Amino acid sequence: MNKPVKPEDTGAILKVVGTRPIRPDGVEKVTGRAAYGADLHLPGMLIGKIKRSPHAHARIISIDTRKALALPGVKAVMTSADMPDLAAEHYEAGESASNLRDLSANVMARGKVLYHGHAIAAVAATSNAIADQALDLIEIVYETLPHVIDVEEAMAPGAPILHDQMFTAGLGETPTKASNIATKHRLDRGDLAAGFGAADIIVETRYSSAAVHQGYIEPHACVASYAADGQTQVWSSSQGHFVIRGLCAKLLKMRFSDVRVIPAEIGGGFGGKTTVYLEPLALVLSQKSGHPVKMVMTREEVFRATGPTSASVVTVKMGAKLDGTITAAQVDLKFQAGAFAGSPVGAAVMTSLACYDVANFEVTGWDVVTNSPKVAAYRAPGAPNAALGVECAVDELAEKLGIDPMTMREKNAVRNGVRAPYGPVYKNIGYVETLEAIKSHPHMSIPLGPNQGRGIAAGFWFNIGGESTVNVSINEDGTAIVSTGSPDIGGSRASMAMMAAEVLGIGVEQVRPIVADTASIGFSTVTGGSRTTFATGMAVVQAAEKLVADMKRRAAETWGVEIDQVVWQDGAAHCLQAGKAPKGALTLAALAGSAGKTGGPIATVVALNAQGAGPGFGVHVCDVEVDPETGHVTVLRYTAAQDVGKAIHPAYVEGQIQGGVAQGIGWALNEEYVFSTGGIMENAGFLDYRVPVASDLPMIDAVMVEVPNPAHPYGAKGVGEVPIVPPLAALAIAVRHATGVRMHDLPLSPSKIRAAIDAKAG
């Protein structure tokens, strides 16, 4: 499908965009040379470690660090007393931190510990062993408090209260006393009662999902080096080094210009590396000790103290006519935020009905604090939880109506011109095309055997644009450098190089893409929200176009002709005016080699706030077989179709889709935070917290549907989030059809399924 989206005027066929070149970061990664967060070693570097709360909820009576500090080899000990007290600061909306006061108290407890594993002190020492010993020497007196982790229990009257100053906001109610409900969200349209009145059939149902972790392979890691004059360098693995810089500077009240954050290679983030945990602590320890400080989390720490996504309870009431037309929907979403406000329930509210053209609806979301780690973004945050409830409800409705689930979705599908439940009118969306791709896919005709079932579910994500800065320069030999401020978490170096090569008219191997540090390029926000190929890519294309214009000017000057007598093609300037270009075309290499004579080095910058990211839709179909003896679910086959706009590097797009599905399958079948009655996570390791491994999964067939996004030069839409949205529901529905039982609570563990089968059998 390499039809040109641009440039329309020439009708040229795309030569690079849409191909599958070898990734520029591939060799580095497979040969072990890529430097991740933990790979940096500096002379005199110390090891920083964190003392963590043994209680799920407790008041801190006292912290005595003297013995730890006296231990030979210990160079610094810190607590929240060493950080600015931001309690009095106004609320500030950050990239991903709900507010700075909470973020500060999350990275280092102040007054209370709010979850088991909450950081309460940190040490820097000359070795791992000494640091561990020092942690044991820190004496803390706690007053333990009752705790609450379950989201519905936390909302109930009489629940232990995490934040005395937190009152329920929103909905115009007068707050009377502290609660664990941070925020209520509401979205509605039409006349709900009339809608249900018009329905022939109504389902009311409830689905819950457990907290699951992003499960990135690379634990959080950083090195911070603080100089006596305040100049600071931080090496850190993150989805956005500018955001790391901003949060560190704000938490520690430093100048942004004094904090230089250098991006390490990143081993997965999935939304979970858009905020800080270690960096501010390493900075304080470096400042106090006068040494560089490295901090690397163990996997256990990653589980206990970094963001999983929310456990949630979704109740759906949905009505439809006999022909399948959905007349009304009422959705209630309760999201566990963890210790501080800020679950993704707002996005869950907005996405919950985004695939459905429903006239009457009301969606309510509850952001609820609990004595568990503060949640962090995880691929399409909130959307999978919401889709679990809504897609299963649609399946229930279809089942009751006796309508094919695909037909049911086609009947109610949003189309161009329909106003999205969350506000804007859809344009250039590819949802029906995606439904059609699944409907006509060979997968749908494969017959199912005994104990086998098929589940279909749809999913939606907004995708975003936002701020990106890009530098493109041409080297003296005509090769190019594309430098961005966007960490490459899913292949953006490849796609940036490809888009630049396409515009410049050279081979992609002539273009070196790099991720520059915060001092070497202008601001760029996180790689997340599915924005980079769209927004940073747009900046790359604009920058390359500026360079082509500059090159045409240089060629025109060289030839002594007007610039409109010069065309750029295949990486060279060609002269339309006869006799003026005796040596023929001026290649990029020729122009670059003589750049000094035509104005100096060839370099440009584009900084933009990209608008017009096209929303993404996916439709998945999944076949499972359930072992009736054990309740074990085998995923037989899985097909995921998605509107990707235009696939810049199709192999990466397929990889994104396959990866999202794999994570969704884990979320549906195996993954969950298991807490003891004392509020301690009992499975904080990959042996007990089971993510899917290769042998758990079929080959996932990724079907790219290309409905171009006209706001992007080549039509790209974000692709990274949508694929995790449908799997939770698709699996639950497939299990229903394999077993005859509706499973309402994720994960769909063998024991639960076996129990449900037994219960049904009576």
Added chain:
Amino acid sequence: MNKPVKPEDTGAILKVVGTRPIRPDGVEKVTGRAAYGADLHLPGMLIGKIKRSPHAHARIISIDTRKALALPGVKAVMTSADMPDLAAEHYEAGESASNLRDLSANVMARGKVLYHGHAIAAVAATSNAIADQALDLIEIVYETLPHVIDVEEAMAPGAPILHDQMFTAGLGETPTKASNIATKHRLDRGDLAAGFGAADIIVETRYSSAAVHQGYIEPHACVASYAADGQTQVWSSSQGHFVIRGLCAKLLKMRFSDVRVIPAEIGGGFGGKTTVYLEPLALVLSQKSGHPVKMVMTREEVFRATGPTSASVVTVKMGAKLDGTITAAQVDLKFQAGAFAGSPVGAAVMTSLACYDVANFEVTGWDVVTNSPKVAAYRAPGAPNAALGVECAVDELAEKLGIDPMTMREKNAVRNGVRAPYGPVYKNIGYVETLEAIKSHPHMSIPLGPNQGRGIAAGFWFNIGGESTVNVSINEDGTAIVSTGSPDIGGSRASMAMMAAEVLGIGVEQVRPIVADTASIGFSTVTGGSRTTFATGMAVVQAAEKLVADMKRRAAETWGVEIDQVVWQDGAAHCLQAGKAPKGALTLAALAGSAGKTGGPIATVVALNAQGAGPGFGVHVCDVEVDPETGHVTVLRYTAAQDVGKAIHPAYVEGQIQGGVAQGIGWALNEEYVFSTGGIMENAGFLDYRVPVASDLPMIDAVMVEVPNPAHPYGAKGVGEVPIVPPLAALAIAVRHATGVRMHDLPLSPSKIRAAIDAKAG
């Protein structure tokens, strides 16, 4: 003298330019955190070492590396056979390499070794000790050849010939056989015979100087890491990482985009770090071994195998009328190039008479290869050697005429409007102001005692502009980053930050200057030639001005007014239209904080090839006392006046002047390459090669004369080269006046002076 050069339109007083803020690199350096070339450590890194020639001149019969390679711990061995053979390549003018074929053969001998210490093989091993052992196991069979080191001997008939294919070029002669004369240079004007005919007095004199080393504190050091797909990183201490990239890429036939050079902090260069020695070898060793390879020279290697500057012989014939008017000058300059062509004799020819308005002259220069290390640039390359001869000749003439040496110089001084001996007509030069500054300086009235003498000498350097790229961006809190591709060898980070702060209207502490790597910024040529404050500074000012314009646009948009209703002052936009700016001025911080709403991140780039660097002149006066018993020279006092255009950071300018003088004093009094009869340098260490230490020097009074350069936004001229030009002559003249003997051969060592005094005494 902080009168504004710009902006003339507002008449504003400069607030930052001309002040002396604390240097941004200061704390890092004094606390030992600054990372120099040898400070990087990578996992799996090997140590690379070089096998060097024990002969001054020999044919390489065979190299057997098998035993070395078999040694456990040795991971790679290389010779020139592992590098592309560039013998057939066309001559290419490089930044500092005379041509690539020669550069290749200098970094690794091919066919012949041409000097003692010439690299002939290299090893990479897991430790220093193993690498050393491996070097001993490399078996080389040589056929030794007669060698020649003295420049006049090398020019003589029958001298051993270094390059069989080298024929004397220039002057229209027909080459008949190979010679050691690489090039002849000629510059003339007027009628020499008539000029001498008009003279009342003629002196004919001869001065020689020895080869001296730049003596930077940091030996050459680099780490190279070559990946299997060709992507390469080089960390290197140099005066120009783009030039290091270019030379490596060309020597090894790699894509420029595949070589990323990351600048380390640099511990001195003075011209000597504008080319490559280790980097290509480390790259080849890294490629062969699959490991990163670090190479660090010993001080001995620095002396034996990196560029000193030329030993030279300068003969001057100069005639003058009785009133002191110089009527004719004939200068002959013979420069030792070392093993390959490319001494700075060309610059010596051009600068030799640059302070004198002489109607009739002829200057000839000879670039002569010798069996000694290939020379490299050293501060104002060639000019000190030439000035030694010319300034001493002027002093001889003044003495014979009985004219005060200052009057002699004033009488013949070049002024604005005079055509420089090397071509262009002088504009905005400050030579006579500089003469006046010394003439009126208190130094000149200090009486001299017995055995004391005073020497006056002038000096000239072109200064250059050239290609620079600068990125300036504004952080979200309104602080700024100034990123350049110019390594900071003399305070450029400070001056760049100051110029940006001046334009932006903020404090210099709000601006963080950094040196970005070759992938993070566009091309910038070496920091050298005295170009960075001028050329890169011009780009910084232009970039900051672009940002001010951008900020005014954003403010105008915010207020809904025309852009001409917005003025920028003191780091904020102010609205001229009443009632439109209810909240008052929009500060940089306010505009930066809401940049997303006004177009995205605030960042810009300026890439230029700066023209109009103003030439620099200096006049020095030096008082010495000579111990008649030992011949030891004590420098009693030293005053150096120089036209610096406008001093951006006066303390750095003074430092440049003082540093240049200190090096010039070392060159004059102590430093020299001493070779054995076998052609081996006998003093390859700082114990035997004596650079001046603090106790050898008086406090050097640097007098800044500010005659602004209108081509630079703040009037800056280059300042780093001029101060090394006059000292050689100033010292020789001062010794003359202290002792009554003319010393014609540098260094002015005690034994030579004592011998001359004895000879005079008869």
